[in-house]
Amino acid sequence: xxxxxxxxxxxxxxxxxxxxxxxxxxxxxxxxxxxxxxxxxxxxxxxxxxxxxxxxxxxxxxxxxxxxxxxxxxxxxxxxxxxxxxxxxxxxxxxxxxxxxxxxxxxxxxxxxxxxxxxxxxxxxxxxxxxxxxxxxxxxxxxxxxxxxxxxxxxxxxxxxxxxxxxxxxxxxxxxxxxxxxxxxxxxxxxxxxxxxxxxxxxxxxxxxxxxxxxxxxxxxxxxxxxxxxxxxxxxxxxxxxxxxxxxxxxxxxxxxxxxxxxxxxxxxxx
Amino acid sequence: xxxxxxxxxxxxxxxxxxxxxxxxxxxxxxxxxxxxxxxxxxxxxxxxxxxxxxxxxxxxxxxxxxxxxxxxxxxxxxxxxxxxxxxxxxxxxxxxxxxxxxxxxxxxxxxxxxxxxxxxxxxxxxxxxxxxxxxxxxxxxxxxxxxxxxxxxxxxxxxxxxxxxxxxxxxxxxxxxxxxxxxxxxxxxxxxxxxxxxxxxxxxxxxxxxxxxxxxxxxxxxxxxxxxxxxxxxxxxxxxxxxxxxxxxxxxxxxxxxxxxxx
Numbered sequence: 001x002x003x004x005x006x007x008x009x010x011x012x013x014x015x016x017x018x019x020x021x022x023x024x025x026x027x028x029x030x031x032x033x034x035x036x037x038x039x040x041x042x043x044x045x046x047x048x049x050x051x052x053x054x055x056x057x058x059x060x061x062x063x064x065x066x067x068x069x070x071x072x073x074x075x076x077x078x079x080x081x082x083x084x085x086x087x088x089x090x091x092x093x094x095x096x097x098x099x100x101x102x103x104x105x106x107x108x109x110x111x112x113x114x115x116x117x118x119x120x121x122x123x124x125x126x127x128x129x130x131x132x133x134x135x136x137x138x139x140x141x142x143x144x145x146x147x148x149x150x151x152x153x154x155x156x157x158x159x160x161x162x163x164x165x166x167x168x169x170x171x172x173x174x175x176x177x178x179x180x181x182x183x184x185x186x187x188x189x190x191x192x193x194x195x196x197x198x199x200x201x202x203x204x205x206x207x208x209x210x211x212x213x214x215x216x217x218x219x220x221x222x223x224x225x226x227x228x229x230x231x232x233x234x235x236x237x238x239x240x241x242x243x244x245x246x247x248x249x250x251x252x253x254x255x256x257x258x259x260x261x262x263x264x265x266x267x268x269x270x271x
Numbered sequence: 272x273x274x275x276x277x278x279x280x281x282x283x284x285x286x287x288x289x290x291x292x293x294x295x296x297x298x299x300x301x302x303x304x305x306x307x308x309x310x311x312x313x314x315x316x317x318x319x320x321x322x323x324x325x326x327x328x329x330x331x332x333x334x335x336x337x338x339x340x341x342x343x344x345x346x347x348x349x350x351x352x353x354x355x356x357x358x359x360x361x362x363x364x365x366x367x368x369x370x371x372x373x374x375x376x377x378x379x380x381x382x383x384x385x386x387x388x389x390x391x392x393x394x395x396x397x398x399x400x401x402x403x404x405x406x407x408x409x410x411x412x413x414x415x416x417x418x419x420x421x422x423x424x425x426x427x428x429x430x431x432x433x434x435x436x437x438x439x440x441x442x443x444x445x446x447x448x449x450x451x452x453x454x455x456x457x458x459x460x461x462x463x464x465x466x467x468x469x470x471x472x473x474x475x476x477x478x479x480x481x482x483x484x485x486x487x488x489x490x491x492x493x494x495x496x497x498x499x500x501x502x503x504x505x506x507x508x509x510x511x512x513x514x515x516x517x518x519x520x521x522x523x524x525x526x527x528x529x530x531x532x533x534x
Contacts, residue, residue: 183354
């Protein structure tokens with residue numbers, strides 16, 4: 001018991017002595033694991049590579065500046081492809097995520113034993129594989145190009161959007177739903193009047209948040225041949241055209257900043 | 272006419288919320304249901320429109336046994352029962368008008384309701400009701416922009432636009448200040464008498480109940496322990512329902528000073 005009596009006074013502690021000792025032991029184990037891992041990493045690092053890190057960085061930075069500004073004319077199409085992959089991919093993902101979310105949420109699923117585990121499986125399996133790996137697979141299935149990137153982004157985003165959305169559905173106010181049911185509304189009407197208005201802010205927030213992430217993810221898809229500005233980055237890196245690389249990185253930076261700005265604005269306007 | 276016959280509800284946890292409740296409420300009668308928290312008042316009215324599934328017994332409205340209905344029949348039956356909630360239960364992000372019109376969902380098809388294309392007669396009735404409760408100019412405001420008393424009046428409109436024959440009212444005044452409470456109670460009772468509506472009103476405030484209703488039913492641990500006129504609520508009866516307390520101050524004179532105040 002946390003409370004003990006000593007000289008007639010009640011002494012109160014958050015934990016008993018044993019609980020306290022267990023916590024100390026757990027911290028000790030954690031620290032040991034951390035130090036061991038640190039040593040493993042250190043042993044497996046080629047430290048001599050680090051000797052001239054400064055020089056190499058300075059060398060690449062020197063070659064990469066100034067960026068080859070004239071190259072910008074060739075980047076319009078790739079950056080457009082990248083934004084299109086991110087935007088369309090997010091839209092397709094949302095279209096598929098909404099029904100999955102309703103099937104996965106405990107309070108709206110038609111069957112907790114059969115349908116819900118299936119919906120959760122879709123969420124977990126699409127979420128657990130990175131877009132780059134989806135893209136690798138899809139490039140070998142549908143061939144290199146924008147389509148592979150689009151499908152990769154869509155699939156990767158389904159689980160993410162559906163998970164956040166079904167959590168929002170589970171947190172709705174039940175009484176508002178009861179009130180709509182009590183009017184004699186059909187199950188579909190209960191969804192449209194009782195549930196949808198309550199999850200709209202979450203839905204909009206999830207949509208722009210995922211779009212924002214997808215812009216960043218779609219910039220690298222080209223590395224595996226799935227279209228967009230990553231393709232240009234890959235070919236420039238291959239020929240060590242550092243001034244082009246630096247320009248591409250700048251363009252990506254601008255695109256990501258614009259994406260963040262837009263999503264912040266949209267989220268602010270909705271909530 | 273509403274008839275409850277041996278209505279019993281046992282929750283999955285084993286708690287017996289209602290045991291063998293038998294009541295008859297004739298058309299147009301307003302009944303207050305009093306009793307301590309946990310007595311089963313909310314469960315009772317939720318068993319009538321089956322937001323809670325009764326374990327046994329039956330609820331019969333105008334000859335239709337609600338407890339035996341399938342999903343479609345239940346939806347039809349629910350249209351005839353308007354419900355008013357303690358925390359108003361408006362859909363906060365919809366407008367006042369959408370909230371009122373949602374009372375017509377049982378009569379309108381899915382696509383019409385999705386695109387808010389309600390029949391003109393429904394829209395006319397919605398405006399008429401909002402005017403009746405003094406909220407006409409609030410029609411396009413979002414529900415969460417309203418005060419508690421205003422929201423409850425929107426809740427009343429939503430229940431009335433169903434054109435019900437019975438109102439189920441769950442603690443309508445528990446979230447309101449004393450003055451607004453009286454106004455809301457008076458409004459509910461007035462509207463019931465205008466339309467010849469029967470109503471069951473769950474209420475904590477015994478004095479408020481006495482002021483406005485024709486009949487009081489006392490519930491204690493899921494059992495009806497009192498059924499009679501408001502004037503028959505003596506300290507002994509209240510002790511029986513709620514337990515020992517000094518009840519003299521609670522029982523008020525039926526004619527009250529601000530009876531004529533506008534709603």
